[in-house]
Structures are given as C-alpha cells and as structure tokens.
Amino acid sequence: MFINWKLRELNLKIVYYGPALSGKTTNLQIIHAKTNPKLRGELVSLKTREDRTIFFDFLQLELGSIKGLKPKFNLYTVPGQVLYAASRKLVLQGADGVVFVADSQMSRLADNIHSFKAMHQHMKELQLDPREVPCVVQFNKRDLPDVAPVALLQRYFAPNGRPSFESVATDGVGVFDTLKAAINQVVAQVQQKL
Amino acid sequence: MDPTEPNVAHLLKKGIAAAQAGDKAQAHEILTRVTEQDPTQESAWLWLAGVAESTEDTKTYLQTVLAINPHNRQAQKGLKWLLSKTGEQMPGAGLEIADFSQFSAAPNDFMPAGELTPSFVLTTEQAERIDECLARMAYESEAKCIILADMTGQLISERGQLEEMHTQVLSALAAGELAATNEMARLVGEKARFKLMLHEGERNSVYLSDVGEQLILVIVFQVGTPIGLVRMILKQAVDELAPILVEAREAGVSRESINNTLDGDFAKLLESELDSSLEFGGD
Structure with a gap:
C-alpha cells in the first residue's frame, strides 16, 4: 500500500497467482477489454513468442475519488510455468492481496495444489503470513468437460469461507466478480491494519 | 513432486x-x-x-x-x-470441512504478524520535497522524464514530459528489471547488487538506478546528454531523497487522518464506484 497525501492517492497491488495456463493473463485481458479506457492504463504483457507469460502482465485501474482519496489498483500476473519460480516470488513482493486462479480440470488438480503451496512458501519467504494476506480464489475453465466438483476445490483452496468464484475467463464469466471481491478484501484489510 | x-x-x-x-x-x-x-x-x-x-x-x-x-x-x-x-x-445441511489443513493455508511456523506489506504514506510536505528534488534533477540533466518508484514497482513521484510516457508501466518494468538483474547477480556469485543499468537507444536512453536498496530512479534522456552528468546528478539526488523516504516510512501522516478517510463509508462508496465504473456487461 502506498498513499500519497499530496496527490490524495491510494495505491494497492493485487497479484493473480496460479499454475501454468490457468487463465491469469486472460483475466487481465478481459478486465482491460471491458473497462472504460479512461479508467485503465495499458495492458503490458512480457511474454514469449508462444504467448506464454515470461515475467508478468501489468494493468492499472484508476477509480474516481472517494472521500477525497483516489484509489488506484495495480494488477499483476505471475508467470505460471514451473521454470519461473524466482519471477513469481519477485512479482509477489509488496502485494496487498492475491487472486489464486485455479484450473478446474481434474487432471490439473495436482498442479493447482503445488502452485498454491508454493505461493504460501513464497509469502513466508517474504515474511508474510499467508493467513493474513487477503486472498480470493477463482475456479476457472468451468466450461470444460472433466472439471472437479466445486465442493472439492473449495476444500483445497477456499476452506473456512474464503471467497471463491466459478469462472470461464475466456468468455468473461466470473472475472469481475473475482476482481471486485479481491478489491473489497484488500481495502477491508487496509482498514483493519491502520 | x-x-x-x-x-x-x-x-x-x-x-x-x-x-x-x-x-x-x-x-x-x-x-x-x-x-x-x-x-x-x-x-x-x-x-x-x-x-x-x-x-x-x-x-x-x-x-x-x-x-x-x-x-x-x-x-x-x-x-x-x-x-x-x-x-x-438432511435438508440444507452445511458443508463440513474435512481436515485438509495439510495443504490449506494453516501452517504453524509463522513469525508474529507484522506489517502486511512494506507500506508507507507520504505527507504533503514530504511529497513536495521529493517533487522539488526531481524537478531540479530534470532541469539540470535536461532529462525527458524522471521517475521515482519503489522496489515493488509502485510509482512514487514523476517529473518531465509525462504525456507520452506510460510512467506507471515504466515503474513496474523498471522494478521487474532491477529485481531480475539482482537475482542474476546472486546466481553468478556477485555479492553486491548490480547498482545501475543503462539502455542506450537511437534517440532516447534509459538509466535505472537503485536508491538505498528500497527505491528506484528511472531517468529517460535524449542521446547526447553526457552520461557523466546524469550520473553526478543522480548521486546528489540519492543523498537528498533517501532521508525523506526513511522519514516517510517511520512516521508519515497521522494514523487518525487516514482512519477518518478509510472508514466503513469508504468501503461502501468504493463498492458502488466499482459497480458503476467497471463494465459488468456480458458477465
């Protein structure tokens, strides 16, 4: 969190984390495509020729002033491929909240679990308590045939009532619900910490 | 596995x-x-x-x-x-949570909860001092644009011809780049971090430097500006900026005035602002 009292700006960082090809970049692309251009910056993607994220994607959203303070949200994705663990940790630095994007396919459950565990490990290395970091979970690709039951995914990734959303990010379904929940959680946490 | x-x-x-x-x-x-x-x-x-x-x-x-x-x-x-x-x-029976604690977020070995993120608040006065410093640098170096950001890519202050620069994106990229090169330094067995980077273009060049391990200065200048001059100005700026930012991290605006703004009302207003600003159409 960074507040500039002169400019009356509140800056918050939200990171989309998850295993390879779970749809993190797609979330940002949809947010970029469907948000009023006046409220969002450019979508920057550092990717390979095969369209795989190599470092991160970045998108800034800027809302109108609320009680004299202008909220700005810096959205990042991490690269999902196993190879880029170091990059994921770097991007996670200074995050005010995370969105964990899980691939709902049964065959990807193990990848989701490993990614989720690694995220907690990175948080600990960055001296963050994973229980304290605001986190919402998105079960993506619900339109595919072999998806795991939501109840099962919730047990793994959203126990104790953590907010979770079903999505088909490619069609934009669930993308904004997830983002809104993440923003609300982050702001609630900031209020609590002050 | x-x-x-x-x-x-x-x-x-x-x-x-x-x-x-x-x-x-x-x-x-x-x-x-x-x-x-x-x-x-x-x-x-x-x-x-x-x-x-x-x-x-x-x-x-x-x-x-x-x-x-x-x-x-x-x-x-x-x-x-x-x-x-x-x-x-069992009509409406609630979902019982099985013992999945071994892979959900409940490890036991944490340090006491500290600050969530290295957050900080700039007072108006501190922000002005930083702006002044950057303005002077921009003037002396004839740079096109100067950005001060923190290591997480958060833009703190900017000066110069900003219209054509996506400064927030530049900050994010600069932070990523410095972080990546620092990791490279570590991997090749370099004890100190790589302190600065210069990207020379045909018309513009970009100079990146870390300021006291926590901050980054990005200077965009035209080719032809003597690099020695940029470096010298940069060094002065670092000496000037570091104490302001230390101060901001330690004290800053009174908690009270932040609390007055960021209250329950704020959350409610934010929610309705999100509803009206973000396009939910087709969702």
Missing part, C-alpha cells in the same frame, strides 16, 4: 488395506496423500468416499470419481443412493 514420497501404487494399496481393516482415519490420511500426488487416481477417490466422515464428504468424493470417469458404476450407484437419502434426511 517429492521423490522421497513412496510411490503412488504402494500408497494406494496401503490406504485400501487400512480402509478394509476399518481404520478410517489412517485410510483417509493415506488416500488423501495418494490423491494429492495423483488426483486422477479414480480408485483412491472411491475408497475415500467409503471412509469419509460425513455424507457431504462422501458426495464430493463420488462426484470427483465421476469427474474423472463418468462411467464408474460404483460411483454412479453410490451417488444416486446418497442423493435420494440426503433428499429426505
């Missing part, structure tokens, strides 16, 4: 044996490990359904079996029976 884990087939056998011997807790633990290593193990999920502690758990496991193999007869039969039974017996 952890190579020290006993192989999946062996574990599965053990889990099934435990279930057959009536040791539900043991069976649950072992079979859960199997599914964690290989979630496509249909029979592990099926046996888990058999040793589950609640009907809701059984239902979830059976659904999982069917997600892997929609033709599994046992799971079909079990689920059909269960649904007819639960329809009568």
Whole structure:
C-alpha cells in the first residue's frame, strides 16, 4: 500500500497467482477489454513468442475519488510455468492481496495444489503470513468437460469461507466478480491494519 | 513432486488395506496423500468416499470419481443412493470441512504478524520535497522524464514530459528489471547488487538506478546528454531523497487522518464506484 497525501492517492497491488495456463493473463485481458479506457492504463504483457507469460502482465485501474482519496489498483500476473519460480516470488513482493486462479480440470488438480503451496512458501519467504494476506480464489475453465466438483476445490483452496468464484475467463464469466471481491478484501484489510 | 514420497501404487494399496481393516482415519490420511500426488487416481477417490466422515464428504468424493470417469458404476450407484437419502434426511445441511489443513493455508511456523506489506504514506510536505528534488534533477540533466518508484514497482513521484510516457508501466518494468538483474547477480556469485543499468537507444536512453536498496530512479534522456552528468546528478539526488523516504516510512501522516478517510463509508462508496465504473456487461 502506498498513499500519497499530496496527490490524495491510494495505491494497492493485487497479484493473480496460479499454475501454468490457468487463465491469469486472460483475466487481465478481459478486465482491460471491458473497462472504460479512461479508467485503465495499458495492458503490458512480457511474454514469449508462444504467448506464454515470461515475467508478468501489468494493468492499472484508476477509480474516481472517494472521500477525497483516489484509489488506484495495480494488477499483476505471475508467470505460471514451473521454470519461473524466482519471477513469481519477485512479482509477489509488496502485494496487498492475491487472486489464486485455479484450473478446474481434474487432471490439473495436482498442479493447482503445488502452485498454491508454493505461493504460501513464497509469502513466508517474504515474511508474510499467508493467513493474513487477503486472498480470493477463482475456479476457472468451468466450461470444460472433466472439471472437479466445486465442493472439492473449495476444500483445497477456499476452506473456512474464503471467497471463491466459478469462472470461464475466456468468455468473461466470473472475472469481475473475482476482481471486485479481491478489491473489497484488500481495502477491508487496509482498514483493519491502520 | 517429492521423490522421497513412496510411490503412488504402494500408497494406494496401503490406504485400501487400512480402509478394509476399518481404520478410517489412517485410510483417509493415506488416500488423501495418494490423491494429492495423483488426483486422477479414480480408485483412491472411491475408497475415500467409503471412509469419509460425513455424507457431504462422501458426495464430493463420488462426484470427483465421476469427474474423472463418468462411467464408474460404483460411483454412479453410490451417488444416486446418497442423493435420494440426503433428499429426505438432511435438508440444507452445511458443508463440513474435512481436515485438509495439510495443504490449506494453516501452517504453524509463522513469525508474529507484522506489517502486511512494506507500506508507507507520504505527507504533503514530504511529497513536495521529493517533487522539488526531481524537478531540479530534470532541469539540470535536461532529462525527458524522471521517475521515482519503489522496489515493488509502485510509482512514487514523476517529473518531465509525462504525456507520452506510460510512467506507471515504466515503474513496474523498471522494478521487474532491477529485481531480475539482482537475482542474476546472486546466481553468478556477485555479492553486491548490480547498482545501475543503462539502455542506450537511437534517440532516447534509459538509466535505472537503485536508491538505498528500497527505491528506484528511472531517468529517460535524449542521446547526447553526457552520461557523466546524469550520473553526478543522480548521486546528489540519492543523498537528498533517501532521508525523506526513511522519514516517510517511520512516521508519515497521522494514523487518525487516514482512519477518518478509510472508514466503513469508504468501503461502501468504493463498492458502488466499482459497480458503476467497471463494465459488468456480458458477465
């Protein structure tokens, strides 16, 4: 969190984390495509020729002033491929909240679990308590045939009532619900910490 | 995957044996490990359904079996029976949370909760001092644009011809680049960090430098500006900026004035602002 009292700006960082090809970049692309251009910056993607994220994607959203303070949200994705663990940790630095994007396919459950565990490990290395970091979970690709039951995914990734959303990010379904929940959680946490 | 884990087939056998011997807790633990290593193990999920502690758990496991193999007869039969039974017996029963704590967010070995993120607040006066410093640098170096950001890519202050620069994006990229090169320094056995980077273009060049490990200065200047001059100005700026930012991290605006702004009202107003600003159409 960074507040500039002169400019009356509140800056918050939200990171989309998850295993390879779970749809993190797609979330940002949809947010970029469907948000009023006046409220969002450019979508920057550092990717390979095969369209795989190599470092991160970045998108800034800027809302109108609320009680004299202008909220700005810096959205990042991490690269999902196993190879880029170091990059994921770097991007996670200074995050005010995370969105964990899980691939709902049964065959990807193990990848989701490993990614989720690694995220907690990175948080600990960055001296963050994973229980304290605001986190919402998105079960993506619900339109595919072999998806795991939501109840099962919730047990793994959203126990104790953590907010979770079903999505088909490619069609934009669930993308904004997830983002809104993440923003609300982050702001609630900031209020609590002050 | 952890190579020290006993192989999946062996574990599965053990889990099934435990279930057959009536040791539900043991069976649950072992079979859960199997599914964690290989979630496509249909029979592990099926046996888990058999040793589950609640009907809701059984239902979830059976659904999982069917997600892997929609033709599994046992799971079909079990689920059909269960649904007819639960329809009568447990209307609206809540989902009991199974003991999945070994992979959910509940590790025990944390340090006491400190600051969530290295957050800080700039007072108007501090922001003005920083702006002045950057303005002077921009003037003296004839730079096109100067940006001060922190290591996480957060833009703190900017000066110069900003219209054509996406300064927030530049900050994010600069932070990423410095972080990446620092990691490279570590990997090649360099003890100190790489302190600065210069990218020379045909018309513009970009100079990146870290300021006291926490901050980054990005200077965009025209080719032809003597690099020695930029460096000298940069060094002066670093000496000037560092204490302001230390101060901002330590004290800053009174908590009270922030609290007055960021209250319950703020959250409500933010929510309605989100609803009206973000396009939810087609969602």
